[in-house]
Amino acid sequence: MSAEDQARHAQKMSQIKAARDRMMAGKTGEKGLLIVHTGPGKGKSSSGFGMIMRCIGHGMPCAVVQFIKGSRDTGERRLLETHFPDLCQFHAMGEGFTWETQDKRGDIAAAEAAWARAQELIRDPGIRMVLLDEINIAFRYGYLDPKAVIGFLAAEKPPMTHVVLTGRNAPSELIEAADLVSEIAVVKHPFRDGIKAQPGVEF
Amino acid sequence: MSAEDQARHAQKMSQIKAARDRMMAGKTGEKGLLIVHTGPGKGKSSSGFGMIMRCIGHGMPCAVVQFIKGSRDTGERRLLETHFPDLCQFHAMGEGFTWETQDKRGDIAAAEAAWARAQELIRDPGIRMVLLDEINIAFRYGYLDPKAVIGFLAAEKPPMTHVVLTGRNAPSELIEAADLVSEIAVVKHPFRDGIKAQPGVEF
Numbered sequence: 001m002s003a004e005d006q007a008r009h010a011q012k013m014s015q016i017k018a019a020r021d022r023m024m025a026g027k028t029g030e031k032g033l034l035i036v037h038t039g040p041g042k043g044k045s046s047s048g049f050g051m052i053m054r055c056i057g058h059g060m061p062c063a064v065v066q067f068i069k070g071s072r073d074t075g076e077r078r079l080l081e082t083h084f085p086d087l088c089q090f091h092a093m094g095e096g097f098t099w100e101t102q103d104k105r106g107d108i109a110a111a112e113a114a115w116a117r118a119q120e121l122i123r124d125p126g127i128r129m130v131l132l133d134e135i136n137i138a139f140r141y142g143y144l145d146p147k148a149v150i151g152f153l154a155a156e157k158p159p160m161t162h163v164v165l166t167g168r169n170a171p172s173e174l175i176e177a178a179d180l181v182s183e184i185a186v187v188k189h190p191f192r193d194g195i196k197a198q199p200g201v202e203f
Numbered sequence: 204m205s206a207e208d209q210a211r212h213a214q215k216m217s218q219i220k221a222a223r224d225r226m227m228a229g230k231t232g233e234k235g236l237l238i239v240h241t242g243p244g245k246g247k248s249s250s251g252f253g254m255i256m257r258c259i260g261h262g263m264p265c266a267v268v269q270f271i272k273g274s275r276d277t278g279e280r281r282l283l284e285t286h287f288p289d290l291c292q293f294h295a296m297g298e299g300f301t302w303e304t305q306d307k308r309g310d311i312a313a314a315e316a317a318w319a320r321a322q323e324l325i326r327d328p329g330i331r332m333v334l335l336d337e338i339n340i341a342f343r344y345g346y347l348d349p350k351a352v353i354g355f356l357a358a359e360k361p362p363m364t365h366v367v368l369t370g371r372n373a374p375s376e377l378i379e380a381a382d383l384v385s386e387i388a389v390v391k392h393p394f395r396d397g398i399k400a401q402p403g404v405e406f
Contacts, residue, residue: 009307017305027399035404041385043240043250046257050249050279053256055403057278057285062403075260076253082260083286100220104212129403162404179398181391182244187384195382196230200258200265200332201238201365 032128032161033179034153038136038170041184042202048131048164049076056087060128063121067114068094068134068167074203089127091117094134111143122157129162136167139174146171153177235331235364236382237356241339241373244387245405251334251367252279259290263331266324270317271297271337271370277406292330294320297337314346325360332365339370342377349374356380 035051037044048064055062064080069092080090093114095106115138121130138144150173157163165174175181197203238254240247251267258265267283272295283293296317298309318341324333341347353376360366368377378384400406 006307010305013305013307024399027394027397029396029398030401031393031398033393033398033401033404036390037246039388041387042383043246043253043385043387046253047246047250049253049256050246050251051404053252053282054249054278054406057280057282058402060403075257077260079256079260102213102216102220104209104216162401175390178391179393179396180245180404181389182246183388183390184244184246185242185386185388187239187378187386188381190234190236190382191230193232193382194230195232195234195236196227198233198236198365199261200263201236201254201383203257 030160031179032157032159032163034157034177035162035164036136036170036174036178036181037164037166037184038168038175038181039184040168041186042189043184044166044168045133047182048133048166051129051162051164052080052088052131055129056084059087061087061126062129062131063089063127064091064131064133065114065118065121065135066092066094066133067111068137072203075199076203089121093117107141108143111138114138115144115149119152119156122153122161122163125158125161127161129164131164132166134167135165136170136174138167139171140167140169146173150174150177233363234382235360235362235366237360237380238365238367239339239373239377239381239384240367240369240387241371241378241384242387243371244389245392246387247369247371248336250385251336251369254332254365254367255283255291255334258332259287262290264290264329265332265334266292266330267294267334267336268317268321268324268338269295269297269336270314271340275406278402279406292324296320310344311346314341317341318347318352322355322359325356325364325366328361328364330364332367334367335369337370338368339373339377341370342374343370343372349376353377353380 080088095110139146240250283291298313342349
């Protein structure tokens with residue numbers, strides 16, 4: 001690289017930095033966010049757990065409620081229950097996927113119990129982030145009413161608490177109410193090639 | 204819900220379960236995956252860290268190389284360095300974003316050093332997952348050649364090692380070579396509303 005190229009690069013980056021600094025200077029607000037990860041692609045729950053990991057690293061008390069997954073011995077569950085039981089409450093309250101249980105009344109009761117637990121956790125102002133993992137599946141099957149959940153969050157979530165809701169098919173009312181929404185598309189998935197769910201990747 | 208509704212639900216779920224069981228029965232393969240999280244939306248790095256957390260929960264040795272982020276005191280870094288230094292090597296080798304450094308030669312040297320470290324980690328068959336965080340940014344700026352990286356992975360990655368590559372603008376050759384690709388779109392982002400990056404959520 002010539003000295004001229006290097007100088008041109010430095011000037012261009014200097015302009016980008018100035019523009020970015022101006023943009024970021026306007027971003028001074030802090031608030032507890034409603035965060036939604038939805039769409040058919042892989043990465044919704046794992047991104048939620050990545051944020052939980054960040055909270056733990058900062059010493060911020062946090063909590064996880066799993067609405068659908070429940071019985072499985074996952075890596076995230078082992079890590080949280082073994083190492084951080086005081087900093088991160090973990091409640092696996094799903095009975096498994098609905099096609100496993102084949103019991104709609106039981107599924108509804110499990111979703112309602114999970115939501116009751118979630119409400120307690122969200123009301124606690126000492127808890128800084130609550131991950132409601134796969135709650136969108138409970139909305140999708142009609143086990144929970146999104147309007148009731150959104151109404152509760154608007155009325156009772158402490159202003160600085162982050163609530164993360166995951167699962168495909170997020171209801172439109174939830175997307176409307178949220179502060180941050182990511183939609184994850186599948187470009188490629190190895191299930192299509194006969195590869196099974198593997199530890200570390202899917203659970 | 205009437206007994207008839209309950210029976211209809213059970214039958215429908217039973218059919219879904221049978222179809223799903225047939226589908227999953229064909230998925231018996233296991234392999235180390237090339238996983239790419241790309242796109243402009245939030246959740247690429249956090250999803251990578253969620254998978255690292257799963258590995259740690261299962262006791263699978265793993266490693267992280269950060270290509271762009273580097274100097275910042277993040278939650279993920281604190282957690283990994285404080286609690287799991289033996290199970291998960293953490294190398295923050297980026298010098299910061301390129302518009303911060305304004306030094307193309309320095310950025311190229313940092314990217315090359317990070318890739319040299321990544322090659323050592325990937326070659327080690329005891330390490331089960333390697334997260335190459337924000338490596339796509341290094342491709343995008345021309346600091347690393349995607350063909351050289353893909354060639355190395357094809358030739359030298361142990362068959363059971365998972366490698367996760369994150370960052371927006373993944374090069375097309377990488378998408379072609381990968382087993383699992385998720386593309387994350389922004390539906391809403393609170394930066395647009397003047398909210399700054401917050402601990403637990405972005406770092």
